[in-house]
Amino acid sequence: MSIPTKNTNGYLNMELLRFSTAGSVDDGKSTLIGRLLYDSKSIFEDQLQAVKDASKRLGGSEEVNLALLTDGLRAEREQGITIDVAYRYFATPKRKFIIADTPGHIEYTRNMVTGASTADVAIILIDARNGIIEQSKRHSYIASLLQIPNVVVAVNKMDLVDFSEDVFNKIKREYEEIAQILKLKNVVFIPISARDGDNVVVASNKNTWYKGETLLHLLETLPVRKDENNLPARLPVQFIVRPHSDNFHDYRGYAGRISGGTFRVGDEVTVLPSKTQSKIIAIDEGTKSLKEAYTPQSVTIRLEDNVDVSRGDLIVKTSEPQPTVSANVSLLICWLNHRPLNEGGKYIIRHATEETRAIIKVVHFKVNINTLENIIDDKTVKMNDIAHISIKTLKPLKYDSYSENRVTGSLVLIDENTFETVGAGMIVHDLEDDSFAI
Amino acid sequence: MYLFLILYPNYGINITPEWYCEGFWIAVILQHINPNNQNMIINRLTHLKELESESIYILREVAAQFEKPVLLFSGGKDSIVMAYLTYKAFYPAAIPFPFVHIDTGHNFEETITYRDDLVKLLGAQLVVGLVEESIAQGRAVEEKGFSASRNKLQTVTLLDTLEKYKFDAALGGARRDEEKARAKERFFSHRDEFGQWDPKNQRPELWNIFNGKKQIGEHFRVFPISNWTEMDVWQYILQENIPLPSLYYTHEREVFERDGIIYAALPEMPRRESETIEVKRVRCRTIGDITCTGLTLSSANTLEDIIDEIASSRITERGGRSDDKRSEAAMEDRKKAGYF
Numbered sequence: 001m002s003i004p005t006k007n008t009n010g011y012l013n014m015e016l017l018r019f020s021t022a023g024s025v026d027d028g029k030s031t032l033i034g035r036l037l038y039d040s041k042s043i044f045e046d047q048l049q050a051v052k053d054a055s056k057r058l059g060g061s062e063e064v065n066l067a068l069l070t071d072g073l074r075a076e077r078e079q080g081i082t083i084d085v086a087y088r089y090f091a092t093p094k095r096k097f098i099i100a101d102t103p104g105h106i107e108y109t110r111n112m113v114t115g116a117s118t119a120d121v122a123i124i125l126i127d128a129r130n131g132i133i134e135q136s137k138r139h140s141y142i143a144s145l146l147q148i149p150n151v152v153v154a155v156n157k158m159d160l161v162d163f164s165e166d167v168f169n170k171i172k173r174e175y176e177e178i179a180q181i182l183k184l185k186n187v188v189f190i191p192i193s194a195r196d197g198d199n200v201v202v203a204s205n206k207n208t209w210y211k212g213e214t215l216l217h218l219l220e221t222l223p224v225r226k227d228e229n230n231l232p233a234r235l236p237v238q239f240i241v242r243p244h245s246d247n248f249h250d251y252r253g254y255a256g257r258i259s260g261g262t263f264r265v266g267d268e269v270t271v272l273p274s275k276t277q278s279k280i281i282a283i284d285e286g287t288k289s290l291k292e293a294y295t296p297q298s299v300t301i302r303l304e305d306n307v308d309v310s311r312g313d314l315i316v317k318t319s320e321p322q323p324t325v326s327a328n329v330s331l332l333i334c335w336l337n338h339r340p341l342n343e344g345g346k347y348i349i350r351h352a353t354e355e356t357r358a359i360i361k362v363v364h365f366k367v368n369i370n371t372l373e374n375i376i377d378d379k380t381v382k383m384n385d386i387a388h389i390s391i392k393t394l395k396p397l398k399y400d401s402y403s404e405n406r407v408t409g410s411l412v413l414i415d416e417n418t419f420e421t422v423g424a425g426m427i428v429h430d431l432e433d434d435s436f437a438i
Numbered sequence: 439m440y441l442f443l444i445l446y447p448n449y450g451i452n453i454t455p456e457w458y459c460e461g462f463w464i465a466v467i468l469q470h471i472n473p474n475n476q477n478m479i480i481n482r483l484t485h486l487k488e489l490e491s492e493s494i495y496i497l498r499e500v501a502a503q504f505e506k507p508v509l510l511f512s513g514g515k516d517s518i519v520m521a522y523l524t525y526k527a528f529y530p531a532a533i534p535f536p537f538v539h540i541d542t543g544h545n546f547e548e549t550i551t552y553r554d555d556l557v558k559l560l561g562a563q564l565v566v567g568l569v570e571e572s573i574a575q576g577r578a579v580e581e582k583g584f585s586a587s588r589n590k591l592q593t594v595t596l597l598d599t600l601e602k603y604k605f606d607a608a609l610g611g612a613r614r615d616e617e618k619a620r621a622k623e624r625f626f627s628h629r630d631e632f633g634q635w636d637p638k639n640q641r642p643e644l645w646n647i648f649n650g651k652k653q654i655g656e657h658f659r660v661f662p663i664s665n666w667t668e669m670d671v672w673q674y675i676l677q678e679n680i681p682l683p684s685l686y687y688t689h690e691r692e693v694f695e696r697d698g699i700i701y702a703a704l705p706e707m708p709r710r711e712s713e714t715i716e717v718k719r720v721r722c723r724t725i726g727d728i729t730c731t732g733l734t735l736s737s738a739n740t741l742e743d744i745i746d747e748i749a750s751s752r753i754t755e756r757g758g759r760s761d762d763k764r765s766e767a768a769m770e771d772r773k774k775a776g777y778f
Binding site for chain 1: 526
């Protein structure tokens with residue numbers, strides 16, 4: 001299970017998978033992560049010793065509390081809770097994993113949204129004894145809102161229900177109904193015991209009825225982001241590279257990270273919002289020149305004509321579906337700040353590499369994420385609320401919907417006075433079409 | 439060509455079982471169905487390419503969002519990788535910000551030589567902040583005793599240097615896998631006007647959108663290689679063929695042992711009488727200054743050797759760092775005060 005050693009090439013060719021974990025207090029999330037790290041031999045002896053010492057001191061227990069491996073801050077260890085998103089890393093011979101471990105308390109919805117925003121897979125933990133609770137629905141709603149491509153429902157603490165197939169199937173049936181309402185795609189169920197390690201890394205010998213994969217095997221084999229190179233090509237311009245040196249006197253390159261699709265030398269492109277057309281004459285990556293580049297490569301593109309391009313512009317392929325260029329944007333937002341959002345409020349907007357200002361035109365409705373009902377009589381959007389709003393921006397944005405493209409379809413709202421990031425927005429064209437669950 | 443591969447799967451190339459899996463065959467089949475359909479691409483970046491791309495994206499964001507950024511250079515492998523990533527991010531233009539080295543005065547000689555050579559090679563500018571100057575000015579007080587270290591004192595010099603030159607973003611090579619308090623760090627980490635970190639009040643960081651807006655007097659710490667692990671760093675150094683200070687490779691050295699950690703026997707490191715000098719074959723797994731860098735018994739001579747050694751190691755790289763062992767929350771406390 002450890003990283004291949006002599007076979008250096010094997011390691012150099014690994015893929016990256018990002019997943020988030022969400023669960024309520026006490027359903028064993030930190031223990032599960034501790035188990036994944038421990039059983040995949042990603043925990044080192046000095047870390048384990050530190051955890052053993054801390055387990056003894058905090059709980060007087062001889063048993064190693066794997067949760068302590070992930071609770072990093074002093075207050076977290078003292079209170080036995082997770083306050084902030086923690087990132088963890090481990091690797092197997094097949095993949096390198098980045099875990100966004102998000103706290104499950106109601107007041108930390110914003111952390112869950114943060115952790116989910118970059119995830120390829122969401123693991124939702126359910127305590128086998130309690131079944132699906134309000135918080136499980138909340139976590140699932142967020143997975144749906146952020147459109148995480150794969151959901152793994154890990155039914156934990158199976159050891160405490162004698163690995164009952166009936167208990168597992170009942171939870172599965174109930175969850176499948178929710179998944180349908182939430183339009184969740186690719187949902188997989190696994191019965192596990194994080195504490196004892198059953199079906200996490202090693203198959204359980206206690207539940208003979210379960211014929212599926214272990215959690216780790218699933219994470220190693222789930223197909224991820226297969227489609228992103230087939231999206232319409234997008235390059236948000238980040239930085240203009242102008243060396244002004246003797247060797248590169250006329251060099252003018254547009255640096256950015258490809259955020260969808262593929263660019264090739266020779267492609268006809270359009271620069272937005274100006275709609276200027278040109279052709280790619282070179283794609284540079286460091287000191288190398290490439291024939292083509294794809295998502296999510298950071299490159300520098302040079303164009304045939306000496307066109308006016310600046311940070312915040314978007315380069316797209318002329319032959320492909322174009323993004324919307326408009327100052328009127330319809331959004332689903334998750335509010336992240338204790339100061340509520342109001343109709344008429346003004347904010348700084350950061351969208352891809354563009355920065356502008358916006359006014360909140362309308363709060364259409366808030367979503368009660370426990371009942372999935374729309375609230376139309378209360379338009380004050382408070383921390384952790386989800387709402388559908390319309391904004392008008394100072395400069396037009398060049399956008400796709402969030403379901404089409406996670407980069408050109410997302411933005412954040414920034415408070416004009418405190419500069420805090422106060423809202424996370426997902427752009428919607430049409431609520432009916434956009435596979436959002438509202 | 440494909441038929442050839444099917445008939446002679448092991449011919450010439452070492453085809454691992456992964457080659458038979460889904461992705462490869464989908465690619466083959468798609469090419470056959472419609473060889474002209476150039477839009478169907480299922481290339482995936484390797485994890486190292488993806489990490490590199492993420493880091494370069496962040497470096498460019500810093501150059502675009504801040505007026506006076508700076509790269510904190512320690513001479514360790516992480517900041518060396520940062521220096522090379524920065525070079526790549528802006529090539530063929532010059533690196534658009536200087537490197538800052540906070541020099542405790544207790545550095546290995548090799549670190550300083552390497553630093554000066556690298557700066558020349560990459561065409562970067564170097565600013566040095568001296569801890570000794572902070573001590574002379576009475577801004578920092580030297581610790582006493584055998585475990586005295588200037589590690590904590592660096593924070594004073596660092597904050598003073600940032601203020602002196604009005605740097606508004608300091609790029610660091612810290613990784614989230616290094617230490618549990620660092621696991622909660624943002625890429626763009628906001629610092630108040632006292633340079634302090636408030637872990638409970640961090641800005642949410644969503645998707646790849648980074649908010650570097652700040653009030654006058656505040657600054658940011660930015661960590662472009664947050665998502666890299668120790669192994670990723672070494673593999674990247676191998677892949678990119680990056681030269682390293684000789685301290686990272688095995689060498690014979692006079693050393694002594696304290697609390698299970700091997701230290702270099704150099705004048706900067708006072709010894710108790712009971713601590714006897716021995717000559718051993720060692721190397722550095724991390725490089726800090728002499729007083730806090732534990733050495734590893736090792737015969738690793740090449741990058742491949744080092745990677746093998748790390749893959750089979752059962753101790754974290756910071757296991758040899760005495761600065762982390764002062765208390766369970768040693769790193770959290772130092773970070774709150776404005777440490778790297």
